[in-house]
Amino acid sequence: MTTVTTSLEAPAPASARQLPVLTICCAPSAAMADDDAASLAGMFKALADPARVKILSMLLNADEVCACDMADAIGKTAATASHHLKLLRDAGLIIGDRRGTWVYYRVVPERLAAIRDALTLA
Amino acid sequence: MTTVTTSLEAPAPASARQLPVLTICCAPSAAMADDDAASLAGMFKALADPARVKILSMLLNADEVCACDMADAIGKTAATASHHLKLLRDAGLIIGDRRGTWVYYRVVPERLAAIRDALTLA
Numbered sequence: 001m002t003t004v005t006t007s008l009e010a011p012a013p014a015s016a017r018q019l020p021v022l023t024i025c026c027a028p029s030a031a032m033a034d035d036d037a038a039s040l041a042g043m044f045k046a047l048a049d050p051a052r053v054k055i056l057s058m059l060l061n062a063d064e065v066c067a068c069d070m071a072d073a074i075g076k077t078a079a080t081a082s083h084h085l086k087l088l089r090d091a092g093l094i095i096g097d098r099r100g101t102w103v104y105y106r107v108v109p110e111r112l113a114a115i116r117d118a119l120t121l122a
Numbered sequence: 123m124t125t126v127t128t129s130l131e132a133p134a135p136a137s138a139r140q141l142p143v144l145t146i147c148c149a150p151s152a153a154m155a156d157d158d159a160a161s162l163a164g165m166f167k168a169l170a171d172p173a174r175v176k177i178l179s180m181l182l183n184a185d186e187v188c189a190c191d192m193a194d195a196i197g198k199t200a201a202t203a204s205h206h207l208k209l210l211r212d213a214g215l216i217i218g219d220r221r222g223t224w225v226y227y228r229v230v231p232e233r234l235a236a237i238r239d240a241l242t243l244a
Contacts, residue, residue: 031176031179031180031195031196031197032175032176032179032180034172037172037173037175037176037179038172040169040172040175041169041170041171041172041174041175044166044167044169044170044175045166045167045170047162047163047166048163048164048166048167048170049163050156050159050160050162050163051159052163053154053159053162053163053166053240054153054154054159056240056241057153057154057159057240058153058154060241060242060243060244061244073153074153075153107243109243112241112242112243115237115241116238116241116242118175118178118179119178119182119234119237119238120182120234120238121182121229121231121234122182122183
């Protein structure tokens with residue numbers, strides 16, 4: 001008997017052809033790729049602290065904020081504010097621009113959009 | 123000496139003129155309230171793990187998913203999947219509905235919308 005191939009690709013090997021048929025209905029859709037899930041989880045981890053949420057909120061409401069104003073605004077020491085800014089920067093959520101003595105921070109809109117997209121109903 | 127008003131608007135009443143002048147330029151806006159920042163940070167913490175990001179992604183792509191399908195979908199044991207589901211549920215991001223043997227999970231759209239809003243430029 002001749003095997004009729006309708007696909008443009010080469011026939012699958014016998015072992016693959018013997019796989020069970022995929023159930024389309026009702027089965028959960030394929031999980032997100034490992035890399036994407038890890039990247040998003042890293043951004044969420046960077047935001048998993050009230051002080052960092054406050055910093056991001058401030059930056060979302062201003063074009064940029066001087067690092068020199070952060071400590072007072074979030075009620076922490078300058079060293080603590082600096083630590084939180086570093087974690088947000090390392091996660092790619094904010095970027096800093098040094099001008100003279102101070103670094104001025106602003107959000108990275110594309111990264112925030114990626115999070116919003118990942119939290120939107122398909 | 124007469125005060126010269128260059129504004130096109132009517133002079134402010136005396137009570138308003140005595141208020142300190144607000145510094146519009148450069149000052150960061152007021153930080154988010156502590157309760158709001160803590161609530162958001164709690165949700166971000168619940169999402170700060172690739173397995174939980176994958177679970178949420180699956181739920182966003184389906185009306186609901188049976189707990190019985192989660193372990194395979196995220197490549198973890200049933201006990202681990204159950205642990206991750208509990209953390210997402212405790213954070214109010216998903217809810218479960220027991221029907222017979224299994225619990226069926228779905229997202230809580232309002233909570234996800236709150237996160238998206240907190241990540242949106244003002």
